[in-house]
Amino acid sequence: MVVDIVRLLPAWLLVGVALGLAATGVVAATFYAADRLFPARNRAGGGPSVDGAERRRMEVRDYLRSIGERVRENHAVDGVTVPFFLPEREVAITFDAHDYFRLREAGVSAVLAEHELPGHSLGRRLPFDVPEPEPRARRTPNPVAAAFDELGVPRTADAAAVKRAYRERVKEVHPDQGGDEAAFRRVREAYATASAHVEGEASVDPVPETRGTR
Template identity: 50%
Template sequence: MLESSPSWLLVGVLGAGVITALIAGLFVAGDRLLPPPPSSTTHRVDGTDRRRDEIRTYLDTIGERYVEDATVRDDAVAFYLPDRDVAITFDPQAYFRIERAGTAAVLCEYEMPGHQLGRRLPFETPTRNTADREATGSARAAFATLGLSPTADADEVKAAYRRRVKDVHPDHGGDSEAFRRLREAYTTAKEHAD
């Protein structure tokens, strides 16, 4: 069968095989000489680290003792409050298993600002002081950008953003820098609204 094949076909197949072997060798040598950096298993892109920091800050602010990355009823939870037998988790399945086992559980969504955890805790927590928000320069500036007082609630923040976005959105003839500032103000005000 090889005798009946044209010589140009045999040379092409042989050449392709040699080139493929050379390229594969380059990849193997490159992988051994320049190994990829070790991947970090603690780095999260989904905002979990930020939420954990916010929850940690909130629990410290209210003076609540906690254990981070604890195991409760055979489930891993983000935070456990041992004095009150309360588990805080991002995992809905763990939340339901822990609740059925008799421990109070709090489910936190990744989008929920950490300071709003107090609304979900099964015990009385100190209320956020409006003066605390007013003392925060970025929060005060964010509310001012939206034309609101620092005591505005989340619904008022959303309504003010929707009103203002019509004027500054680049698709409606607005300035892209003003639109960026408005979006940042909305995000900050939303996180600090009651």
């Protein structure tokens, strides 16, 4: 029946429909090929899209350091790896509600930072008095102080203490141990800076071998 109806249609109409379908196919194929060859970009800024999870981490990290808290990242607590752990407070900070309740049931002091929570609002949830962070313009970054904070040792630590702290931190962040490449790089840089401060540029120890991280 359909064939009979098609036969009754004028030839020019059939040709037009066929050309329209062909043109639609060509356009669709062009868009598909362009999407494969040129991945989606951030159209507002013209650059690649920003990783929201990493931006969130940077925001929380910046806030915690602005209030003077020493931070360990990707730290294991009672079998749960949390994005941030405050060793001096024994407080775990996580973005995952399941991990949050699991830690609370285990008796761990935990804070849930939902992804939509602004970094500066985290202070209201921390279980201790939080100082007012200094305005960003007034902060004067001190690379030496930041290096010792990264390693978790005081500025008065000697070379042996710095090396021990470095080895301990490497066990936590080494990519071969399930750690984060960016955190591992920061720890290595912190060790180099702290060692140079303790021993002087001319006598700084080379970064210890970390492949085994025994």
